Amino acid sequence: MKGSRSPEYSKLAYIYDTIMEDVDYEVWADFIDEIIQTNHPDPVSILELACGTGSMALSLDELMCYDIVATDKSPHMIKIARCKKRDNRWSDVDFEVMDFLDIALDRRFDAVISTFDSVNYLHKPRDIVRLLKEIKKVLKPDSIFVFDFTTPKNSIRSIKYLNNEEGYAPGNYRFFRKSSYNPSSRIHYNVFDIEKLDNDMETVLEKYHEVHKQKIYTLPEMLDIIDETEFTLLAKYDGFDLVEADESSLRITMVLQCPTIQ
Ligand SMILES: C[S@@+](CC[C@H](N)C(=O)[O-])C[C@H]1O[C@@H](n2cnc3c(N)ncnc32)[C@H](O)[C@@H]1O
Known part of the structure; x- marks a missing residue:
């Protein structure tokens, strides 16, 4: 899906x-x-x-x-x-x-x-x-x-722990995060794949993709x-x-x- x-x-x-x-x-x-x-x-x-x-x-x-x-x-x-x-x-x-x-x-x-x-x-x-x-x-x-x-220093530091983050949230949600920073454009990307799961917590009912772009000053x-x-x-x-x-x-x-x- x-x-x-x-x-x-x-x-x-x-x-x-x-x-x-x-x-x-x-x-x-x-x-x-x-x-x-x-x-x-x-x-x-x-x-x-x-x-x-x-x-x-x-x-x-x-x-x-x-x-x-x-x-x-x-x-x-x-x-x-x-x-x-x-x-x-x-x-x-x-x-x-x-x-x-x-x-x-x-x-x-x-x-x-x-x-x-x-x-x-x-x-x-x-x-x-x-x-x-x-x-x-x-x-x-x-x-x-x-x-x-x-700031740029924070972006460089934070991708180490933000990138490849995954977990579950109440309401049967599962999520995956990719976090990257482009030092030349100074855009920090956080890309989330979010799945709504059935009560068995395995069957994926819906999938969403959200892209977040932040300019780092x-x-x-x-x-x-x-x-x-x-x-x-x-x-x-x-x-x-x-x-x-x-x-x-x-x-x-x-x-x-x-x-x-x-
Ligand atoms: C990183 S979250 C911070 C939320 C909150 N201030 C906190 O401390 O948890 C950024 C928030 O900015 C909001 N946002 C982004 N652009 C906006 C805009 N043009 N006007 C109002 N809110 C905006 C988003 O909807 C989101 O809730």
């Missing part, structure tokens, strides 16, 4: 939390909260872009009484996020389907966040400039945008892109500490401030 090609984050939604099970979102949410509190005097409202299955928003919501709207382009990821919210009855995160290149919200926030390489899905610097223009529409004056991106490139916009760089953090990032960092979290006059 040949797998049909599915759009990014459609079938992957069903195995996403399994492939992320080593990521401690509670610790990560702590770090994001520390960044927000460090760089904003009185944060109340947060907009998350590219929230995936909602793990960051739900962890942040558990940590602090923020008013959180969490959005993602994939309706499949948002469907799972809403199911997780139903399981956590205390949560009042508002999950919505939204493309971050076309932000249509009639309110402004103290902080906008986007974690786990989501900005790397933008393949051209002009797309990141466009993203920042969209974000400006929903930030209050002097509020912040916090996002991370992954260097720190100087990202700084040049930000320079083209009206945002000011407040901080750049290395990994998961409030330590200054440099060109040897694997993952960098940027904090940008929105211009006062809009």
Whole structure:
């Protein structure tokens, strides 16, 4: 049976939390909260872009009484996020389907966040400039945008453990991942073959093929892109500490401030 090609984050939604099970979102949410509190005097409202299955928003919501709207382009990821919210009855995160290149919200926030390489899905610097223009529409004056991106060094390192990954996920899914990095185009590919199995866990009922392409930016490139916009760089953090990032960092979290006059 040949797998049909599915759009990014459609079938992957069903195995996403399994492939992320080593990521401690509670610790990560702590770090994001520390960044927000460090760089904003009185944060109340947060907009998350590219929230995936909602793990960051739900962890942040558990940590602090923020008013959180969490959005993602994939309706499949948002469907799972809403199911997780139903399981956590205390949560009042508002999950919505939204493309971050076309932000249509009639309110402004103290902080906008986007974690786990989501900005790397933008393949051209002009797309990141466009993203920042969209974000400006929903930030209050002097509020912040916090996002991370992954660097070439991280891609080279991560293919060693990401490539040839295989496993099972709830709902009778089996998956295989091929991960490769092209250092000249600086595109990181993650190709997933996902199978829906019968209850015997052997018979393959359906097969899907999802190709994920991420553009891997260097720190100087990202700084040049930000320079083209009206945002000011407040901080750049290395990994998961409030330590200054440099060109040897694997993952960098940027904090940008929105211009006062809009
Ligand atoms: C690597 S996942 C990260 C998800 C989540 N932030 C996390 O930490 O688990 C990337 C996410 O970006 C979303 N995404 C990609 N392009 C997008 C766009 N143009 N607008 C909104 N979301 C997008 C995908 O649907 C996917 O959920």
